[in-house]
Structures are given as C-alpha cells and as structure tokens.
Amino acid sequence: MSVDLSVVIPCFNEEERLGATLERIVGYLDQRRKAYEILVVDDGSRDATVSVAKGVANDRVRVLEHGQNRGKGAAVRTGVLASKGEWVLFTDADLSTPIEDLERLERRVGDAEIVLGSRAVADSEIVLHQPLYRELMGKTFNLIIRSIGLVGLRDTQCGFKLFRGSVARQLFEGSRVDHFAFDVEVVWLAQKAGHRVVEEGVTWEDSPNSRVSPIGDSWRMLVDVLALRFRRP
Numbered sequence: 001m002s003v004d005l006s007v008v009i010p011c012f013n014e015e016e017r018l019g020a021t022l023e024r025i026v027g028y029l030d031q032r033r034k035a036y037e038i039l040v041v042d043d044g045s046r047d048a049t050v051s052v053a054k055g056v057a058n059d060r061v062r063v064l065e066h067g068q069n070r071g072k073g074a075a076v077r078t079g080v081l082a083s084k085g086e087w088v089l090f091t092d093a094d095l096s097t098p099i100e101d102l103e104r105l106e107r108r109v110g111d112a113e114i115v116l117g118s119r120a121v122a123d124s125e126i127v128l129h130q131p132l133y134r135e136l137m138g139k140t141f142n143l144i145i146r147s148i149g150l151v152g153l154r155d156t157q158c159g160f161k162l163f164r165g166s167v168a169r170q171l172f173e174g175s176r177v178d179h180f181a182f183d184v185e186v187v188w189l190a191q192k193a194g195h196r197v198v199e200e201g202v203t204w205e206d207s208p209n210s211r212v213s214p215i216g217d218s219w220r221m222l223v224d225v226l227a228l229r230f231r232r233p
Helices: 015-032 049-056 072-082 099-106 132-146 165-173 182-192 216-230
Strands: 003-011 036-043 061-066 085-091 114-118 125-128 160-164 197-201 203-205
Touching (some): 003 015, 015 036, 036 049, 036 072, 049 061, 061 072, 072 085, 072 165, 072 182, 085 099, 099 197, 114 182, 160 165, 165 182, 182 197, 182 216
Parallel strands (some): 003 036, 003 085, 036 061, 125 203
16 A cells, blocks of 8 residues: 655654654544554663554554664664655654644645755744753854755754655665764755755744753764765765
C-alpha cells in the first residue's frame, strides 16, 4: 500500500510526553483520511520511552530502536531511511510546533521539495520564547551558518520540516552529522544538489525540558557546521 505521509519522531527519554504526543498526531492524521505511517525512533533512552511507544504501536505506528544514544541526527536518519512516504515530516516529541501546522507547510509543496518550519519569518507565531541567552546563541549560530554558504534562510533549527520522500531519503543517505547540527548539513546538501528549499512560518512554543545542552551541544554544533566548509557533498 502506498503511503502519503511518513512522520518521523526522534526520542530520547520522552516517557512523560510521548504518549500524549502520539495520541494527538494519530488523531489528527486519522481525520485527514490519507495513508500515513509514524516512525518513533528511540535513541537509547534510559526511561520507559520504548514501552510507551510500543503501547501505541500498530500497523501504522512503528518503533525503531538504537541500542545506545547516538544523537538526534542519527535518530532522524534512521527514521527517514526506513520511511515509505511520498512526503516525510519530522517533528520533535514535545510538539513545540503543533502537528496541525503541517497544513501550513503543505501549502508550499508546489514551490519546493523541502519546506522548513520557521520561527523567523513574518507569519510565524512564537507563543513562548526561549530564554534570552538561547535566542542570542541562535542568532550567533545563524551567522556562522552563513559562513559555509548557506544563505537565504533564517531558521534551519526548528524541529518541524517537510521533505519530498525521495529527496529526504537521498539526502539522509549521504548525511554524516549525528547530533543537533544535522539540520544544517541536510539543508546544505540539499542546496548543493540543487533542490528547492523554502521556509514557512509556524507556531512555536519553547519547551522547558529541552534536550539541548547550552554548552556541550552548542560546541559540538559549531564544530560540525565548520567542518562542512572543508567537505564536498
């Protein structure tokens, strides 16, 4: 059976909110009456994330497991490469952007193979901002991104992105970054390959339980992004 949409959800220690997230996504996708699949990718969680996911699993909800923590990028890659959808959406387990905003991204599929949910364009809506230090870090990171030639985009890090399925699988097959800079790498690879990439404003609410370490992960992201300058796609 053909699949219209694959939804990839990377998870690490998400037992408290994953159940509600899956219930909301399934409820929304069911009412659309289109064929879909959800791929929950557990990235070596140390809590009951896998048990929660398997409690929901059925012929449309699959659970993929990493034996150990490998990073968000690795988890998204695993899900994308296992996907079958004509379109592939990946979204964070905290639903900082509501699943209903998929419709906003779908309005742009005639313009591009990749539609990035964005918190920085005119029609975006920030319900709850990040702490000031994280917003400043994000702006600095965007300046660094421009140094590798990734221009014309204002927000590569929002965890809500829609890809044409064949393009997603091609790009993630060639990706190497396993941690939080994977978004930058994939968009960089897309632009190098000549794929069209656009941004669409979404609703976004900061999660107080973010898995990003302000120091450790930010340093790793910087190293990963700068390494792209010396790499051929």
